[in-house]
Amino acid sequence: MSSTSSGVPAGARDRDSEGRARNARPRDGLGRPLPYGADGVPRQPEGVVRTPDQTVAEAQALLDEGKPFHAHEVFEDAWKSGPEAERALWRGLAQLAVGLTHAARGNVAGGARLLRRGADAVEEWAAGSGERHPYGMDLAGLAGWAGELADAVERGTAVDAAARAPRLRAAR
Template sequence: MNARDRDGEGRARNARPRDGLGRPLPYGARGVERQPEGVVRTPGETVAQAQLLLDAGMPFHAHEVFEDAWKSGPGAEAPLWRALAQLAVGLTHSARGNAVGGARLLRRGASALAGPDGAGGGPAYGMDLPGLARWARELAGRVEAGAAVDAAAEAPHLTGGPGPA
């Protein structure tokens, strides 16, 4: 039986290295540095850090940045950050070849962003939420049709400037 990896407080933590799409690699393999958990960032820092990771083809890691914002920020903003995390995980699954899971998460995130409250109706921090919802729906359709996905090439531009969004 394998001993489970534990953090300093005894909680289970997988210490295996990961690739750029968050897939576990064998122990001892060289992986991509993981995002530290529980980092409190300003909304602007969250958007900027996530964009860097998306542009680098690392949507799994961008999802972790959004998850930190979702869990540490004001409760009223949780729907925004959760929806963005869903988009990042949808892109991750799509790039891994999981068309069903990828499309499902992309559509779920798009619906949350474009819903009646627009991901909680709070501030968007300069992000183009309708554009991100369109990007996610379009990508979901292509993924369902069998398109291969390159995470870096498909990365959205969160603020709606240059990029695929």
């Protein structure tokens, strides 16, 4: 079997020593795989423990740069490392970022579905916790943004991820 320039056999998937998939391929700003050896967007390191405020700030910066796939990875770290009581919040925010990713990639059905799923998740978390503005985030505003974007995507509107990035924190 021939190998690529990265040393990964052609046609093989990147795996760690335990057989779990490890995607070493470079990716673009929307997380799409690029050919081995291509210049991609640096990946977010996995498993980083951040404070909630650091998570929100880092995710917002990535969203503003048109990198919702990478923002999703930041939210995923918070979802996996944060307190149990907040996991549904961070998972919902990750779904919003993935929904924006799919919408910007032109995946109408997947983008709209994930935007609505994420909106439902953050609204449900807010209702259950009684918190509408955790860490300064405007959950009702995010849910409204997601619903409007899902409707626009279903009408055939092309989505520029940076131009349509949500504001995570409520206006002050």
